[in-house]
Amino acid sequence: xxxxxxxxxxxxxxxxxxxxxxxxxxxxxxxxxxxxxxxxxxxxxxxxxxxxxxxxxxxxxxxxxxxxxxxxxxxxxxxxxxxxxxxxxxxxxxxxxxxxxxxxxxxxxxxxxxxxxxxxxxxxxxxxxxxxxxxxxxxxxxxxxxxxxxxxxxxxxxxxxxxxxxxxxxxxxxxxxxxxxxxxxxxxxxxxxxxxxxxxxxxxxxxxxxxxxxxxxxxxxxxxxxxxxxxxxxxxxxxxxxxxxxxxxxxxxxxxxxxxxxxxxxxxxxxxxxxxxxxxxxxxxxxxxxxxxxxxxxxxxxxxxxxxxxxxxxxxxxxxxxxxxxxxxxxxxxxxxxxxxxxxxxxxxxxxxxxxxxxxxxxxxxxxxxxxxxxxxxxxxxxxxxxxxxxxxxxxxxxxxxxxxxxxxxxxxxxxxxxxxxxxxxxxxxxxxxxxxxxxxxxxxxxxxxxxxxxxxxxxxxxxxxxxxxxxxxxxxxxxxxxxxxxxxxxxxxxxxxxxxxxxxxxxxxxxxxxxxxxxxxxxxxxxxxxxxxxxxxxxxxxxxxxxxxxxxxxxxxxxxxxxxxxxxxxxxxxxxxxxxxxxxxxxxxxxxxxxxxxxxxxxxxxxxxxxxxxxxxxxxxxxxxxxxxxxxxxxxxxxxxxxxxxxxxxxxxxxxxxxxxxxxxxxxxxxxxxxxxxxxxxxxxxxxxxxxxxxxxxxxxxxxxxxxxxxxxxxxxxxxxxxxxxxxxxxxxxxxxxxxxxxxxxxxxxxxxxxxxxxxxxxxxxxxxxxxxxxxxxxxxxxxx
DNA sequence: TACATACAC
DNA sequence: AATGGTGTATGTA
Numbered sequence: 001x002x003x004x005x006x007x008x009x010x011x012x013x014x015x016x017x018x019x020x021x022x023x024x025x026x027x028x029x030x031x032x033x034x035x036x037x038x039x040x041x042x043x044x045x046x047x048x049x050x051x052x053x054x055x056x057x058x059x060x061x062x063x064x065x066x067x068x069x070x071x072x073x074x075x076x077x078x079x080x081x082x083x084x085x086x087x088x089x090x091x092x093x094x095x096x097x098x099x100x101x102x103x104x105x106x107x108x109x110x111x112x113x114x115x116x117x118x119x120x121x122x123x124x125x126x127x128x129x130x131x132x133x134x135x136x137x138x139x140x141x142x143x144x145x146x147x148x149x150x151x152x153x154x155x156x157x158x159x160x161x162x163x164x165x166x167x168x169x170x171x172x173x174x175x176x177x178x179x180x181x182x183x184x185x186x187x188x189x190x191x192x193x194x195x196x197x198x199x200x201x202x203x204x205x206x207x208x209x210x211x212x213x214x215x216x217x218x219x220x221x222x223x224x225x226x227x228x229x230x231x232x233x234x235x236x237x238x239x240x241x242x243x244x245x246x247x248x249x250x251x252x253x254x255x256x257x258x259x260x261x262x263x264x265x266x267x268x269x270x271x272x273x274x275x276x277x278x279x280x281x282x283x284x285x286x287x288x289x290x291x292x293x294x295x296x297x298x299x300x301x302x303x304x305x306x307x308x309x310x311x312x313x314x315x316x317x318x319x320x321x322x323x324x325x326x327x328x329x330x331x332x333x334x335x336x337x338x339x340x341x342x343x344x345x346x347x348x349x350x351x352x353x354x355x356x357x358x359x360x361x362x363x364x365x366x367x368x369x370x371x372x373x374x375x376x377x378x379x380x381x382x383x384x385x386x387x388x389x390x391x392x393x394x395x396x397x398x399x400x401x402x403x404x405x406x407x408x409x410x411x412x413x414x415x416x417x418x419x420x421x422x423x424x425x426x427x428x429x430x431x432x433x434x435x436x437x438x439x440x441x442x443x444x445x446x447x448x449x450x451x452x453x454x455x456x457x458x459x460x461x462x463x464x465x466x467x468x469x470x471x472x473x474x475x476x477x478x479x480x481x482x483x484x485x486x487x488x489x490x491x492x493x494x495x496x497x498x499x500x501x502x503x504x505x506x507x508x509x510x511x512x513x514x515x516x517x518x519x520x521x522x523x524x525x526x527x528x529x530x531x532x533x534x535x536x537x538x539x540x541x542x543x544x545x546x547x548x549x550x551x552x553x554x555x556x557x558x559x560x561x562x563x564x565x566x567x568x569x570x571x572x573x574x575x576x577x578x579x580x581x582x583x584x585x586x587x588x589x590x591x592x593x594x595x596x597x598x599x600x601x602x603x604x605x606x607x608x609x610x611x612x613x614x615x616x617x618x619x620x621x622x623x624x625x626x627x628x629x630x631x632x633x634x635x636x637x638x639x640x641x642x643x644x645x646x647x648x649x650x651x652x653x654x655x656x657x658x659x660x661x662x663x664x665x666x667x668x669x670x671x672x673x674x675x676x677x678x679x680x681x682x683x684x685x686x687x688x689x690x691x692x693x694x695x696x697x698x699x700x701x702x703x704x705x706x707x708x709x710x711x712x713x714x715x716x717x718x719x720x721x722x723x724x725x726x727x728x729x730x731x732x733x734x735x736x737x738x739x740x741x742x743x744x745x746x747x748x749x750x751x752x753x754x755x756x757x758x759x760x761x762x763x764x765x766x767x768x769x770x771x772x773x774x775x776x777x778x779x780x781x782x783x784x785x786x
Numbered sequence: 787t788a789c790a791t792a793c794a795c
Numbered sequence: 796a797a798t799g800g801t802g803t804a805t806g807t808a
Contacts, residue, residue, distance in 0.1 A: 049798050056791095111795095135799045137795085150795080153798040196795050281804095283793050314806070337803095345800060381787085391798085397788055430800085 014041030017050075018057060020151055020284055026253035027110075027144040036147030036160060043156045052391035060285055067293045067312055074311060083307030086322070090306060093322055098240070099262040101331040102215050104188070104202045105237045105245035106222065108181065109254035111198035113140035114232045115177050116167045128165040129157055134347075137169055141254065174198075177230050184225040188218065191333050193242075201242050203333055219257045240267065243329025246280050271327040272300040279324050299324050338436075342377065343385075344368050345430025350389035352425035361414050364431045369407035378403035378437040382410060384417040385430035396421065403437040 014037050044050040074082075108114065112130040117123045117140065127143035129136045133154035143149075146161035158164055178197040185192045189202035204218050213221075219236040226234050233255040237248025240262040251258040260270055276299055277287045290296040293312075294305050302309065302325030310318045323329065344367050346360060372378065382404075383397040396417045404410060414431055749764045 044798080047798080053798095131799085134797060137799085151798090155797050199795080281793065285792060316805075339802080340804095341802065343801060347799065383788090393790080395789060399787065428799090432802090 012038075014038045017041045017044065017053070018284065018288070021149050025144070025149055026250060027141045028147065028149065031145065031147045033147070039147075039159055040152075040156055043159055048390050060288060064289060064292045067289070070312060071293065071308060074308070078311065079307055082311040086306035086310040086318070089310070089319070090303065090322055090326065093319070093326055093328060097264070097326070097328055098331045099264065100205070101203055101240060102205045102208055102262060103239055103242050103245040103331065104204045104215065104219055104222070105239075105242065105249040106181070106185065106200045106202065106226070106234050107236075107249045107253070108198035108226075108232055108234045110138050110140050111177075111232070112138040112169065112174055113143075113167075115173050116170075118177075118231050119173065120167075123165060123167070126165055127161050127163060128167060129154065130167050130169055132166060132168060133158075177232065180230045181226050181232070181234070184222060184229050187225070188222055193333070201245065204238070214259075216257070216259045219259070223255075223257065241327075241329030241331045243280065243323070244270070244327055245329075247274065247278050250278070267327040271325070272298065274299045276302070276324065281320065282324070299327070301325075339375075339377075340436075341432050341434035342368065342371055342375070342379075343383075343430055343432035344371070345385055345428055347387070347428045350425055350427035352423055354422060357418065357424075357426060357429060358415060360429045361418055361431070362411060364429060365411035365414055366407040368431050368433060369405060369410055372405040372433060377433070378405040379433035379435050380404065380437070381433065381435040382413050382417070383432040383434070384414055385428070385432065386418075386421065386424065386426050387428035389425040389427055391427070394421070399435065405433075 129139040129143050129148055131137045136152050136154055136157055138150050139148045148157040148161050174197050185200045185202055188204055188207050193201040207218055208215055215238040219238055223234055223236055235249050235253040236257040237245045239245040239248050239260040244260055248258040248260050276282045296305055302321045309321050344364055380403050381399045383395050386394045398413050
């Protein structure tokens with residue numbers, strides 16, 4: 001079996017290229033599939049697209065292997081258990097079977113092509129396709145005889161059929177004809193569901209009853225009506241539910257119909273031999289998966305393998321498969337569904353030209369905004385979609401506090417998302433808005449307006465307590481407090497954005513494949529005196545979280561309280577924390593001349609604007625840090641990167657000036673800070689407090705590596721007389737600490753000084769360091785690692 | 787929530 | 796030379 005497969009790969013390689021258009025489509029019965037497949041393969045071979053398809057294919061193969069392995073691991077007892085569960089579920093589902101409704105699915109025949117032929121009758125009888133050289137939307141039946149079909153690129157179609165006529169798409173026309181067909185649909189079911197421009201689901205139960213007609217007669221009449229109204233033919237399927245009706249409408253295509261009676265036996269017979277790929281929702285991948293793992297090709301087999309399916313798939317997937325096996329589908333008429341997202345995207349010649357990409361983004365933002373306004377929509381989640389030159393698709397999203405719809409707002413956030421990805425070479429950019437505001441009047445109902453949980457008092461060993469609101473009434477000037485800074489979440493409450501800023505090409509972060517590895521590092525300048533056990537030079541050994549908790553507990557005496565400053569602390573809304581920070585930092589000079597004017601830029605802000613003032617001083621702080629950072633390490637920044645940063649600062653300065661005239665706007669500021677800048681500000685504030693013990697939990701994740709190195713160096717300087725506990729993934733962040741604890745899946749795998757750990761080549765830490773070196777060897781090594 | 791996949795037309 | 800655009804659902808972290 002494996003041998004015949006591999007010989008196919010070498011002698012007839014095209015057979016292993018799985019395209020989307022391998023499934024049987026109406027009108028393609030007499031086609032020489034082998035030939036078509038070979039031509040498609042030869043036209044595609046070697047292209048970037050093809051390489052990406054191969055990558056995806058390999059990924060699916062891997063998935064199949066994993067599933068097979070999981071299958072093989074199941075014990076007999078487990079299998080019988082899952083079978084019992086599945087049998088019970090089958091009974092439950094069977095009980096929901098509803099044979100009282102009659103559903104009709106109408107599907108227009110080669111809709112776009114038929115419409116084009118209508119408006120240009122000379123196309124009649126000739127092979128024709130709607131679309132262009134890159135993509136075909138619809139092919140007429142003459143073209144299908146050559147293997148030309150929807151979703152096929154035009155240049156391949158032309159190879160299959162040199163005389164093929166191409167007609168560009170014209171959605172206005174299709175919408176017009178679609179409306180005509182819907183007028184007819186409406187006569188049979190006022191609540192019909194439009195599945196697309198050329199498809200509809202109608203519940204014809206009442207029509208049949210009221211007019212004393214069989215469903216077949218209704219279908220005939222409706223199709224005749226559609227033809228009279230439009231001059232276009234369609235096909236219909238009648239069945240007790242929508243899932244089956246959809247399958248039925250395809251059976252006698254084109255210009256035909258198929259009736260499946262409302263009878264359980266008829267349904268079961270119909271379903272039994274039906275290939276699963278005919279069912280809507282089962283596509284190329286699922287078909288492949290079910291065939292190669294379980295040997296399932298027909299719907300009937302879904303029931304035969306129900307136990308194992310239940311064991312390997314999620315409940316909702318398993319349910320769907322069972323329904324397929326039982327021929328069950330929805331019979332209800334769902335209430336009008338609101339749209340959940342709106343998007344637009346454009347493909348172009350792949351380029352890394354930032355000005356070009358930005359320009360595309362501007363266009364998309366404007367178009368999207370216009371579309372949103374047309375439907376009076378405002379959304380709060382914006383997603384940037386990118387397709388790289390190698391066809392890899394990436395999306396990056398932000399969820400905002402406010403609903404937006406203006407092109408300016410969209411562009412502002414979209415360009416931030418794009419900037420974080422630069423440099424990058426793209427062939428497509430898209431924007432999508434989702435999470436819409438229910439009412440259109442634009443009332444800014446804040447859906448995630450949070451109460452502030454700022455200072456949370458807790459012990460390390462008792463775990464993190466981010467959610468509880470614990471009042472804080474201790475003396476902040478006490479130097480014995482530990483300040484834990486957790487900055488791996490955004491600071492800004494205005495704008496919650498959980499972006500992954502890591503660049504997969506910039507491998508400065510080391511983690512194991514499932515990303516569960518973590519390094520907990522103790523830089524222990526003072527701890528020695530306090531607790532010798534932590535500083536033990538013992539060999540790496542397995543440890544448990546309890547032990548760590550225990551060890552750390554001994555510090556609780558000294559650190560009478562752990563002050564956790566979470567991100568909200570740094571937020572402008574946080575009066576308490578801001579007061580706390582400034583009161584604990586008495587040597588801090590006032591920025592405000594005469595308690596009114598900013599010393600640095602002269603902006604005027606009354607003292608009552610507490611939050612705005614904090615925001616403003618943070619801004620200057622960030623500016624300073626940025627400057628210091630680029631001065632101290634100018635060569636490590638590419639000119640381009642520096643330009644971006646400079647640009648960032650300038651845009652902020654501009655915003656500040658604007659605020660002069662309207663102080664109320666200041667509350668919005670900080671919005672356009674990069675996440676890295678926010679982390680910088682957090683860090684700076686904490687360092688200023690000069691604690692004896694500092695916990696840095698992924699404190700610099702959002703800062704680029706170069707800056708991170710500067711920061712780490714600076715932290716070491718600033719904290720030479722204090723104990724620093726770092727939690728980090730980046731090796732350079734932790735390499736020169738006194739003690740390293742390697743965590744894997746929440747457990748301490750080993751701990752010792754880095755030098756000791758590195759002596760053992762097979763220690764987890766050594767492996768991480770080696771992996772890090774391997775990944776960074778291709779790029780610049782700024783880190784001066786051993 | 788963010789992101790990737792799968793699917794449909 | 797060259798493989799789309801729009802929208803939904805779902806799984807996973």
